[in-house]
Amino acid sequence: MLKIYNTLIRDKQDFVPLTPGKVKIYVCGMTVYDYCHLGHARVLVVFDMVVRWLRARGFEVIYVRNITDIDDKIIQRALENHETIESLTGRFIHAMEQDAAALGVERPTYEPRATHFIENMVTMIEKLIDKSLAYAADNGDVYYAVHQFPGYGKLSGKSLDDLRAGERVEIDANKKDPLDFVLWKSAKPGEPAWDSPWGRGRPGWHIECSAMGEHFLGEQFDIHGGGQDLQFPHHENEIAQSEGAHDHPFVNYWMHNGFVRVDSEKMSKSLGNFFTVREVLKNYQPEVIRFFILRAHYRSPLNYSDQHLRDAKLALDRLYIALKDFEISNNDEIDWTNDYAQTFMSAMNDDFNTPEAIAVLFELASAVNKTQSNSHAALLKQLGSILGLLQQTPQLYLQHNPDDSDKESISAEQIERMVQKRLEARKSGQYAEADSIRQNLVDAGIILEDGPQGTTWRRN
Template sequence: MIKIYNTLSKNKETFKPIQEGQVNIYVCGMTVYDLCHIGHARVMVIFDVVRRWFDILGYSVNYVRNITDIDDKIINRSIQNNESIESLTQRYISEMNADAKALGVMSPSKEPKATEHIQDMLSMIQTLIEKQFAYVAKNGDVFYSVRSFKEYGKLSGKSIEDLRAGERVDIDRNKHDELDFVLWKSAKPNEPSWDSPWGKGRPGWHIECSAMSSHYLGHHFDIHGGGQDLQFPHHENEIAQSEAVHDCKMANYWMHNGFVRVDDEKMSKSLGNFFTIRTVLEKFDPEVVRFFILRAHYRSPLNYSDAHLDDAKLALQRLYVSLRGFKIEDSDVDWRHPLAHKFKEAMDDDFNTPEAISILFELANEINKSKSAPLADLLRALAKTIGLLEKDPETFLKGDEKISLNIDMLILQRYEAKTNKNFKEADRIRSLLLESGIVLEDTPQGTIWRKE
């Protein structure tokens, strides 16, 4: 049985689905006004693995990851670019999908846009007003009354008193209480707006996810996920909205992946240590980036640096090298094998990918000793469950085809030099290739090479 660390209970719990054999997952997605960054990559990869693992366990998975396509940042960027909001958001949705595909992330079951669910949001807000959890301010904004929801703070562990004493909140004279948050923003000149019972306006950010999750997964679903930065106030506010409207628990399990840090500092644009996925992929193979993300437990901080990615590249190469020379057959995992059983135990224990990957290296070591084709098949099959080792080993280790042809030509010249006992020339070619990051290995079957 799989165990999940539940942020709501602050404990690791055995997963029990609401509906037998079915798992419903909602993950907060991207706000599409710019290229995705490495923090977004972590969310995409982590919950892709969660989704894949439930698949492996035989569940029918309904995985919803939303798109925020209307908010202040999007409006401001469209004005800066002199570009329509629709053009801007669609362009960055396409870029996001390209990044996700490169990282081996499967498409969600559903990927709804916020603007497609305005009516759902209006209906929820109207119910909140009727049940006296929300109110219409003098300026036409609609606010959620935080004090009206007695369990506010149960996810983050923050009490109303703590929030009043220490939290920075928006000062808005239209609010009844400084802790209240906006559900509906009254229209400003030249901004997109929709009709509502309270006048033209647009939704607040928090109500979007409450509306979309309930639309696709129902009022009560299994797992809600996202980055640790969303735990408060976004996810806290979602709970307050959804549970006030539906009179039931929103999600049974809340999963939050840890922050991405850059050289031990939190990644942020203000610190100038901000990396887009696209920038990282200019330097590193996408599978190296995925492997790097999965080497850390999803709840731990992930410390980004070129040195750590270089180390991940070398480690991933070791796994691919162990598969070299085998005709790998696509096959199901034999979970009765002791190492496969250990791999499953690791993944069932709160998706412990670092432990699972360590077992892949145990297998690789066994393959290097025994040259066993069945073990090579098992290594490939286990790795594929988390989206790794899906390439041909030679393709991964050698890379660009044109470069490969030039290297093969130099290896042939080196072979001819050795045959003619011109060892000085053979050594020169080896050194030349090594300077270019190409490592040669002389084997009984001939010389093979890989990128350093």
């Protein structure tokens, strides 16, 4: 049985969906005012992996991943760029979709934008006001009354007393309590705004996910995911809003992936230590980045460095090299009674333990190299596909040049000509010239492999 680490109870639990055979999952997506960095990539890849495994085990999955297309940062960036908010968000939504596709991330079932669900948010805020869980301030803002919700802090483990003593408490004269958070912001001159019972304004960040989650998945659903940084206050506030509005549990299983770190610090735009997906793709294939993310357990920190990415590439190379001499159909069903498949399944059912699952892939690769078994090679490719790996042809992967714009990089056409020239030199007995050509290719990072079917090459 699948076990999931539930942040709410801080332990692994057997996964029992609300409706047998069906899973409803909501993941907090991107705020679209800049390019995705590797921290965003981890969220995209991790929950893509989760959904893939749920579907592989036969669940019908409804997957919602939202887009925040209105907030303070978006407004500020549009002003700085002298462009409209629609132009800014449209551009970066398109860029996000390109990055996600490059990383092998499948499209969610629904990808709602916050600005399309303002009415839903207003309705939920009205319900919270009617239940005395929210109030309209004199300045036109609407706030959630945190002290009125008894369960506040249960996800993060923070008590109200701890929060009051902490430095994160925001000072706002319009609030009845410093801990109260905004549900609706009154419009400032020049800002985008929508009509509401409290005047023109726009929603706070937290209310959008409560409203959109309810719209697509109902008042209660199975899994809510996101980065560890969203546990508090965003997800804590979502619980307060949704459970306050409906008087019953909001989400059964809360999942949070760990941070991506650079020099022991969290990668983030605010710290200025982030690397965009596009920057990293200049030097590494997308699948290498995906492999780099999945070879660490999703809850553990992921340490970014060029060395770690190089190690990931070399490891993924080994898997592709094991497959390079096989023609494999993608239509065969996985034999889950196979010992390798059983071990893979046990790892994935243990809170999506991808490091252990990937270890099974390497065991299979060793078996392929030793036995040259087509069935082992097919299973390696099949299990890899569940993780979104090993779906290219080995030739395409091994001969790929990450940065085709690098003028000093040797092209595939040049390599093929040199391989042919070396072959001709060997046929005519000019072995010194053949060896010289091989060495020139080695110096250019190209490895030649001579076999019964001729000479193949790959980039090192």
